[in-house]
Amino acid sequence: MSRSSKEVFYHGKDFTKDFGYAQAVTVGSTLYISGTVSLDDEGKLVAPGDIRGQTRRIYEDLQRILEVHGVTFSDVIKEAIFTTDIDRFKEEAMPVRAEFYQGHTLPASSAWLQVSRLAFPEFLVEIEAIAVLP
Template identity: 45%
Template sequence: MNKSIFLTAFILLFIASILTSCNEKTKTETAIEKSEAIEHKQVNEIPEYFLLRPEVEKAYGYSHAVKIGNSIKISGAVSMDDEGNPTAVGDFEQQMKNCYSDLEKVLKHYGCTFDDVVKEDVFTTDMAKFLEFAGYRTEIYKKQFPTGSWLGVTELAVPEFMIEIELEVHKSK
């Protein structure tokens, strides 16, 4: 009887040691997989900056856009030429169109469209004018409108600017 108890105990210990070693192997493999995933994620999350008008943006101290992973933040677009001079002065509708034109250039740089925009914030010195021309946005956002805010402000960076539009984008892989 003692022999059968001894043999059963030995078999159970042997099976337990095999299971434990398999478990340890799984833990090691899991740790390696997690490490590789973190390393891959960190590589994908290195900020990628984009300057639409490098000289102007350097002079004012900002980047027009930055992409981190699947998210892109786009600084407020205003109606300006490549030297930073206001365009369409006094023409609200054209300033708004110029903003969207610049935003489209940034989106294209990242392989995106307005369909990828998840947030749009509009800053304007003339909310009544913005509301008058807000329908133009249906030409921009053909699938759905993003979230966002419309804010009336007393002034923008340059007195001639009447509208500024900034975006947040999410681009799935």
């Protein structure tokens, strides 16, 4: 089987192609979800300055991508959270994360990283994930 026949690209939001990436790629039985930020379907920032609101939008988008691929947060095996303020994330956004994982198996690995800046200075959080498909 050739490499290209094993990959399926998912563009849930048309503007992602303009940035040169897919929102998700499946390779075999693994779903790789690209770093997801708080954008609406037209590519406009959702919840400026609100780390809780941005995190909620991100997890809503992650949930939508998982559902399209027939899986849930229980199937997420690795997650990486990038934020410009880890203390603020833990205080304000961790309860949002807990809502989405409630009743699901937590990832085997989850990196939480504070960075000086994300792709655009308005972004406070970016989350990527890897899930196993059925």
